[in-house]
């Protein structure tokens with residue numbers, strides 16, 4: 607406050623008015639060590655008035671030898687989550703809420719609307735007959751369908767009807783709306799890169815006048831056009847996938863076939879990475895996802911990487927030990943592994959795990975590491 611007041615009087619530059627100096631020789635304590643500490647402290651206080659700080663006092667916490675995450679391992683069991691989300695259906699409509707979502711907050715980051723330092727996660731529910739109105743935003747989103755069948759997400763003119771295990775992409779600034787024309791509630795996991803966008807202070811959003819967008823393509827068009835080993839003439843090369851919905855019906859048989867063929871990674875099981883079919887790169891520049899099948903009795907070897915990862919148990923049951931904490935999971939449970947914490951999966955029965963993280967962003971910046 608003192609500096610701000612001083613600056614207002616002059617030409618905007620810090621005041622050149624001399625600040626009283628501490629004379630070490632005038633100290634009552636004759637100890638040289640005490641004197642230098644006192645002089646340093648007075649100096650720190652003086653520079654603080656100019657909005658400066660000595661790097662040597664914060665170097666160790668600023669440039670750590672290893673990642674120092676604030677996140678904790680955590681799990682949300684679907685039984686609890688579903689009951690609580692269903693309760694919200696009687697409290698607010700999807701239209702009123704715009705999106706009826708309960709945020710999954712990392713217990714070490716309460717109040718920050720994030721499940722890892724860089725990712726938002728939430729459980730969204732849409733009841734029969736409801737519409738979640740069209741909008742778009744700078745943050746990219748994925749949906750991973752947990753429960754229900756027959757609700758749709760319309761993205762950039764394609765209406766994708768969703769089933770459990772489907773992985774739906776809404777890229778940066780893509781218009782999207784949701785509707786449920788089935789007779790059952792539908793629940794899915796939303797993951798967005800909101801904390802990344804907000805870190806850069808680059809958030810934009812807009813609502814549309816019409817609650818639903820006009821659709822020009824049929825359900826499954828983009829997967830058929832771009833995800834079948836061919837590309838339509840004129841397909842643009844972009845850093846985001848043109849596929850709207852990677853259906854479970856298409857992806858599950860692939861990991862099963864890999865597992866039966868013995869193509870099983872000792873850490874991750876039989877695993878595929880969802881890819882942008884035009885470039886082979888990740889589906890989005892900020893987020894990447896994988897699907898793995900673990901054989902019954904699988905005991906994964908420990909692994910860690912710098913991308914904090916959100917997992918969903920799609921089928922089966924087992925546990926993941928993360929840095930001494932054991933997370934027991936079964937169908938539709940969501941759990942999170944913090945960055946650079948060693949983890950190992952165990953599958954009590956044949957299981958399928960979906961995972962998503964900020965790995966593509968870290969790789970683009972050249973900072974991603976793993977240790978097997």
Ligand SMILES: [Fe+2]
Nearest residue numbers: 741743747782
């Ligand atoms: Fe949205």
